[in-house]
Amino acid sequence: MIAQLFDKAPCGYISFYDDGTIFEVNETLGSILRIDKQALKGKNVESLFTLPTKIFCQTHLFPLLKIQSHAEEIFLTLLSSDGEYLPVLLNAQRMEWEKRMITSCVFIVVPNRKKFEDELVAARKTAENALSQNTDLVAVKAALQKHTKKLEQQMRLVSSQNQELQQFSHVVTHNLKEPLRKILFYTEKLQGETQLPTMEKLARSAQQMKAVVTGLQQYVWLNEKANQYQQVNLDAIVQNAISQLTKEHDAHLLNLQMDVLGSLEGDEDQLELMLYHLLDNAVKFRKGEKANVIIKSTLLKQNAFRQVAGKYDYQSFIKLEVTDDGIGFDPEYKNHIFELFRKLHSGEGQGLGLALCKKITGNHAGIIEADGKPGISTTITIWLPLQQAAFGLQEALPGMLNP
Incomplete structure (x- = not known):
């Protein structure tokens, strides 16, 4: 008797699981939609929904139900079997039923x-x-209007400063190349004509300047x-970095042992540059005849929320040591x-390699840390997400997530 009353109720009824699978309807809804x-x-x-209704449900109704478990007087458009809108x-209620979450809905056709x-x-x-x-x-x-105007002024200032910095970067990295090339050319020519001790210092200084300009070019490029x-494929780009x-x-200056590193979603050129600089630092700052380097790889889960307290979204990361x-x-x-340009040791290096590595890690929503023991070892630890989609980076602007 109750089942008959339910089937003949003056409203359509439907229940479905969180994945959208329908498990119960009444005859009234079937009659409305002209489907058994x-x-x-x-x-x-x-x-059962029109396209606009699908979009509305995905972006508004379903999230609302998950937050407050109910919704009332929501206008939707259903699609009958013969295409009628x-x-x-x-009205909807989300609840637990037989250890699963379900959403129960009743529909009333409203032609007006x-x-x-x-x-x-x-x-x-x-x-x-x-309210007004x-x-x-x-x-x-x-x-609010006053703060908005102030924010607009600050944003214009920041935009202007960014443009000026961009122009300055181009001057430093591009306009210096030609005079530097001439300095190197004439320095080499003078070295062939005279054996003065100062010539060797001049040549070394010119090469250092070239290394600085090259590093700045890479930084601006990032x-x-x-x-x-x-x-x-991280294993492949390590081999490319070794070839470079x-x-x-x-x-023979590098002895490398490494795990199978695996694959992740990233910018191949940037990741290769990062691994090149890590290996290059190991060779430059070795204490023996060769640099012994070990690269370890671990898959783990990390919270994607780092700055917002109390929020959790664990994503898959590769940890490289x-x-x-x-x-x-x-x-x-x-x-x-x-x-940038921070040198802890005299001698080789310009203090650019690890700054570039941090920039690249930031471009991949990653984290980079360093630990060292004087005279013993250096360990650079990098966490990189397997998928950039979790961080909305597929179309991110360059450098926008640098820490």
Whole structure:
């Protein structure tokens, strides 16, 4: 008897799981949609919606139900089996049923929907007029407008400063190349004509300047380059980095042991540059005849929220540990080692390599840390997400997430 009353109720009824699978409907809803109710069971509830209704449910209704477990007087449009649009009014309740979360809904067809919508618009305007006349809200609005203008001024200033910095970067990295090339050319020519000791110092200084300009070019490139994320094989780009390294150093200077690193989504050129600089530092700051380097790889989960307290979204990360047995460094300086032009040791290096590594890690929503033991070892630890989609970086602006 109760089942018959449920089937013949003067409203459509439907229940579905969180994945959208329908598990219960009544005959009234089947009659409204002109579909046998048994044929509806097992289908996805979104198959009953028009496209605009699907979008509304995905972006508003379903999230609302997960937050407050109920919704009332929601206007939707259903799609009958013969393609007719059916405006309905919906009430919904999300609850636990037999250890699973379900959403139960009742539908009432409202052919006078337009009239109701006009009444809602009129009510909204009335409410807005009432709010605009509220003295406190007017004061808040004025304060907000003042802050908005101030923010606009600050944003214009920042934009202007960014343009000036961009121009300065181009001057430093491009306009210096030609005079530097001539300095190197004439220095080499003079070295062939005279054997003065100062010539060797001059040549060394010119090469150092060339290294600085090259490093700045790479830094500017990382700021301006549009990140091109794709599936990257880390083992392959390590080999590419080693090939580049052997063009500048003897191959026997590096002894590398590494795990199978795997793959992740990233910018291949940037990641190769990062690994090149890590290996290059190991070779430059070795304490013996060769640099012994170990690269370890671990898959783990990390919270994607780092700045917002109390929020959690655990994503898959690759943790890379690059350890060498070189001269190391005092861990007191581990927070300064990634600063631009920061040198902890005299001799080779311009203090650019690890700054570039930090920039690249930031471009991949990653984290980079350093630890050292003076005279014993240096370990650079990098966490990189397997997928950039979790951080909304597929179309991110270059450099926008640098820490």
